[in-house]
Amino acid sequence: MADPLAKQGFFKGPDHTNCPISDLLARLGDKWSVLVIVTLAGSPDHRARFSDLMRNVTGISQRMLTTTLRHLERDGILTRRVFPEVPPRVEYTLTELGLGLLGPVRALVEWIEQRWPDIERSRADYDTRIDAIS
């Protein structure tokens, strides 16, 4: 039985360089994007200020947060709004597109969370086997 996704030819073509899947998976593979999306999703009205994100996305640098937000804005996952106050207030809000992404991302994150012990066990087994033959 052929896989429906394989049949759709979405992965096909002589070159995967411009493949949308690779492109967006790479974005998600960047953990900071996922952390920013999840943090916004958990904020009132799916909206947060730069400083809120800095505080909640533990470990992110100011520069990395700026880059991540710019990428997500460009992809239409969030919007950036500047309020002309002193100092200027900048707010980031998840778009309808960003909220839609949340469902599949959550499902994947939950799966990873649930099966993580199995993956860790498998890695330990593998490393033992490899050590034994090398």
Added chain:
Amino acid sequence: MADPLAKQGFFKGPDHTNCPISDLLARLGDKWSVLVIVTLAGSPDHRARFSDLMRNVTGISQRMLTTTLRHLERDGILTRRVFPEVPPRVEYTLTELGLGLLGPVRALVEWIEQRWPDIERSRADYDTRIDAIS
């Protein structure tokens, strides 16, 4: 309303370096892993030989396929079996864990496929705006 995932503290801690989510998302962000998983899923008995994968995962190099398969084997997503023939036959089979991953991965891939035009439109708009102010 707080996000249930945020509340679980799965993303928390002083350091995300060892975060399982980042770890596995990075693996998925590597497009070859996803392509190999989807190809195996579409093969009879979720099983294929190295040469089948080379043929079906368009554009992958022999070396990259070897690396990808080794990582996926280590994670317990697939098994590798060598049959003592001449030349030796090597078969890769999706495990129960790998099959389970397929559901959430498919959902994500389908979402990307469906919303890709919106993402492209957003990128074009963004680039136009950026050009206008620079």
